[in-house]
Amino acid sequence: MTTIAIPARLSDGAVDPRIEEANRIFADVVHLAEAAGLEVEVVETWDAASFDAGRYAGLILPGGGDIDPAQYGGEASDELYDVNPVQDELDFGIARAALAAGIPVLGICRGLQVLNVIHGGTLVEDLPETEVEHGEGPAAGADGIAWAWHPVALQADSALAEAVGADRMPVASGHHQGIGALGDGLVATAVAEDGLVEAFERPDRSVIAVQWHPEALGTPPELAAAPFTAFAARVRAEEQVTTPGR
Structure with a gap:
């Protein structure tokens, strides 16, 4: 079975309910990856000297707290939460190693933001109010999280649109954060009605990232699976290239 890496969530959920939620749904991201036929190995710590991205066929960057704005030339804000330098070190380290090794990467929420910053993009530290609610909604769903549901428009020729x-x-x-300037070499593939970029890809589909949570309970199964299906397809295509004759 094809093995992909996913960095652990390192913050204590007892400090903030949003952190507890991110830690809890981490397992749901793993389950969706496994349902797409991928074997998941959780990476707990970052050591640049010992980490070998070549051991893996791909990488998934899951959701979590806010990135230190110093990573993208932003400013500190009272709205920031769970800024964890150890988590930043792990997520940015493993993502840069994966990109350098040329293995496919899937980003989810914070994962999308990490990838945008690595590609030279910026983030809005706290999104202004618009006609679209991007943060938590007024009532909790079956998983105890008050998701804000809204539609996005998909780019027709994207991997995500094909999967959906x-x-x-x-x-x-x-x-509560989002893409400011889109990173170099990235193409917006989903946009909310207020114009916020909600997904992007590299043109070769080696990077696929979504700002939303496909693992949220209440998401139709085929839509929950879509980002993972697109990612798994790219992983398997890369494996065919690197191991011809299989």
Whole structure:
């Protein structure tokens, strides 16, 4: 079975309920990856000298707390939460190693933001109010999280649109930050009605990232699976290239 890496969540959920939520749904991200036929290995610590990205066929960067704004030339804000330098070190380290090794990467929520920053993009530290609610909604769902549901428009020729089989889809949001400037070499593949970029890819599909949470309970199964299906397809395509004759 194809093995992919995923960095652990390192913050204590007892400090903030949002951290507890991110820690709890981490397992749901793992389950969706496994349902796509991928074997998951959780990476607990970052050691640049010993980490070998070549051991893995791909990387998934899951959701979590806020990135230190110093990573993208931003400013500190009272709205920031769970800024964890050890988590930043792990996520940024493993992501840069994966990109350097040329293995496919899937980013989810914080994972999308990490990838945008690595590609030279910026983040909005706290999104202004618009007609679209991106943060938590007014009532908790079956998983205890008050997701904010809204539609996004998908770019027709993107890996995500192909996996979904449509040009629009509803998504479950739970983020107060978002993309400011899109990173170099990235193409926006989903946009909310207020213009916020909600997903991007590299043109070769080696990077696929979504701002929403496909693992949120209440997401139709085919939509929950879509980012993982697109990612797994790229992983397997890369394996065929690197191991011809299989």
